[in-house]
Amino acid sequence: MPLDVDLDKGPHRRVRSIGGTKAKQNEFPWVAAYYVHQIRPGFFSRKVSSRACSAVQISKRHVLTAAHCVVKLIRSCKEKGKKYSVLNPDPHVNFYEIFIGSGCTNPERCKHNRTDYSVTEVKVFEEYDPCEKKNDVALLDIVPDISPKHGSPICMTESDGILQKHLTAIGFGYDPIADYWMHGILSDLRSVNLTRVPARKPKRIAMFGHRKGVCKGDSGGPLTQLNSGNYTLQGITIEERAFLPTYVTIQIGFVRTQQHLKCKCPSNIVKAR
Numbered sequence: 001m002p003l004d005v006d007l008d009k010g011p012h013r014r015v016r017s018i019g020g021t022k023a024k025q026n027e028f029p030w031v032a033a034y035y036v037h038q039i040r041p042g043f044f045s046r047k048v049s050s051r052a053c054s055a056v057q058i059s060k061r062h063v064l065t066a067a068h069c070v071v072k073l074i075r076s077c078k079e080k081g082k083k084y085s086v087l088n089p090d091p092h093v094n095f096y097e098i099f100i101g102s103g104c105t106n107p108e109r110c111k112h113n114r115t116d117y118s119v120t121e122v123k124v125f126e127e128y129d130p131c132e133k134k135n136d137v138a139l140l141d142i143v144p145d146i147s148p149k150h151g152s153p154i155c156m157t158e159s160d161g162i163l164q165k166h167l168t169a170i171g172f173g174y175d176p177i178a179d180y181w182m183h184g185i186l187s188d189l190r191s192v193n194l195t196r197v198p199a200r201k202p203k204r205i206a207m208f209g210h211r212k213g214v215c216k217g218d219s220g221g222p223l224t225q226l227n228s229g230n231y232t233l234q235g236i237t238i239e240e241r242a243f244l245p246t247y248v249t250i251q252i253g254f255v256r257t258q259q260h261l262k263c264k265c266p267s268n269i270v271k272a273r
Contacts, residue, residue, distance in 0.1 A: 020190030023105050030057045030154035033107045033172040034098040035185050036087055052185035054171035054221030057153050060145045065220030066238050067128045077131035084130055088122050101151030105189040115150050117142050138237040141266040155232045164225045168193050171218030186217050205235045
């Protein structure tokens, strides 16, 4: 299962989840996955480079993801000035391909049989710092309204909610072992149970799993816990390192400042199986 670490390098190359469980169809109706295709002019033709991440639906018009998935670095950390530009949808520069819900548990196999939704705007948390990896959260505006047949919003954590010791990370990340012969960026939807450990930085949750964790493509996916039988969003996956804690941010304040969001637990929420 995502992120900032190249799994093809280093002593832990063959670590899996890594260690995750494949999801059943519609088991996690609030997950999402997307590709960002960047168009670059070529001498004879245009060239397209792609990146992919996971996300989580929080309303019928919005999904939450990691900011580093939807920005382009334009300056080094040593240079002055803003370090990134937002990859907003533009048919001539960037275009998004988004998959809503878990009706299909592998986007690579569903490209020709899916419901079309479009990303109209990308909102990056204004205090996002790519150098310090702070406030790594972004919101994607979606049209048309997401049908309950395709996906439903996840329950949001309360400001005074208790963070449990054991949580579950979910994402469409690339398993470097199981998917060795596949060429896609995303893979089967998986969940992995992790244990919370002390975080070294504020606004972070540190998670640990023995021989299991998250991989490339899981970035932006949800970290959840069960409250009264409902999956509740606790954070967003932002960083992965083999055998080290997985860091996810809690930015509920950011979510609540956005207009037109309904972040309460929906009455028709799907209970955990």
